[in-house]
Amino acid sequence: MTTPGWWAMALCEAVNDKTPLAVAFAGEELVLFRNAEGQAFALEDRCPHRRVPLALGRVVAAGLQCGYHGWTFDGASGRCTQIPNLRTNEPVPPRYAARAFPVSEGNGFVHVWLGEGVPDIDLPTDDYRPVGQQFTGSTIVNMSHEQYLAAMLDGPECLLNFAHVRMTDFFLGDVRKEHGRLVLERGAVWTTQILPSNFVVDYPLIVRTEVPVQGGSIRVDLLSEDETPLISLAIASGANRRGTTSLCWRGFVHAEVPAKAPLRWRTARVWHKAPFTVNSLIDGSAVAALLEAPSRDLHAARPPRLIPVSAVV
Ligand code: FES
Structure with a gap:
């Protein structure tokens, strides 16, 4: 369904x-x-x-x-x-x-x-406008589609990584609905090789996750603290067989370089290294430990009607 x-x-x-x-x-x-x-x-x-x-x-x-x-x-x-x-x-x-x-x-x-009959919903907003090199890929993860979408809101750090960045679980505001997706922002920090930044009071980066309510793709953006986009990523997800989820994605690095970006992040840009990783292997212990919080809004935002796909005309 x-x-x-x-x-x-x-x-x-x-x-x-x-x-x-x-x-x-x-x-x-x-x-x-x-x-x-x-x-x-x-x-x-x-x-x-x-x-x-x-x-x-x-x-x-x-x-x-x-x-x-x-x-x-x-x-x-x-x-x-x-x-x-x-x-x-x-x-x-x-x-x-x-x-x-x-x-x-x-x-x-x-x-x-x-869906039933002719489409009665517009195609999700065309908001992915890449510049320069794109990084693409696909995989199948051992997790149900519903759980994947929920984890993308509750703990995206279990599902993907931005190079040299650590996502935190500090939410910057409440979940909101925009363009058919649930949107949530959380603070992020540059990783350091000297001290583990487990306790921070300042968030120089923002990770914005947007999860589709009714079709479309997942959107994830890494932003500077003034919300200048640094990296954008679109992930198509779908329920595959036996409780697994198919993923394919595309992403790119924006032209802006934040003033406080560490040297290794700048160097990776110059060498066109992949700026993010979408996990093919997901740590079940980490997912199990996630608090089920923002994803509750996802269930509430869904239309009440679910149809078996086999009934589609
Ligand atoms: S099975 Fe397809 S043409 Fe016969």
Whole structure:
């Protein structure tokens, strides 16, 4: 089950017109691909003929061709348009169709609409505007999607790291809702190699986490104390099989360099070292120790209606 909405499922550049991409989301198996003009499509990853995954097929001019008997499906409608062994002029029965999902792109991700009927919610705000080099990646973590979103509010330091920065659990204000996400800021400090900065009274950095309520991607920003953005990161997350969560992300370093930034942080910029890490292995002890506080607002902010994805038209 999932909350109806536009859910980010893959990096835009991971979806192409050569190789179909299989993704799993909230119990649903999907296949993503593009046509030669670059338009992205999403179909249920199951051939209506003999249930073979369509991701094992190939992209052709008319759509996606199943690898088993060669039926071809139109990306937009899911309709079967070609069956190799039909007689000339013999029509393809309309019931031979794969389920098609609305697709839209924004923030560098391919979003798929999971909900009833036509989309009645706008695509989440296009607020990711990278400059310079981007750092991208993907993984699957051994944690449920719900728990991942909750931990992103309660303790993002369990899920990701900014190089040479330590996030604290000191909240700078209350959770608020903006652009379909719950937003929370916490203080952060530069790490020191001399003294562990476990007790600090001053927060020269801010980590802002934004967790989607109804579709979209997670957003995390590292800001200076005057809220100048230093690093921005967008993470697409989705429920994979057996209680795991698929992640893919993209992030970049802004042009500004804070006056008090340590030399090693500046040096890492010059050498284009990754400014953040999204954890593939998550410390269960650390997550279990998190206080369940801001994430309570996430549950409250959700619309009451949850639908099984299998009921999606
Ligand atoms: S299983 Fe796909 S065409 Fe037969």
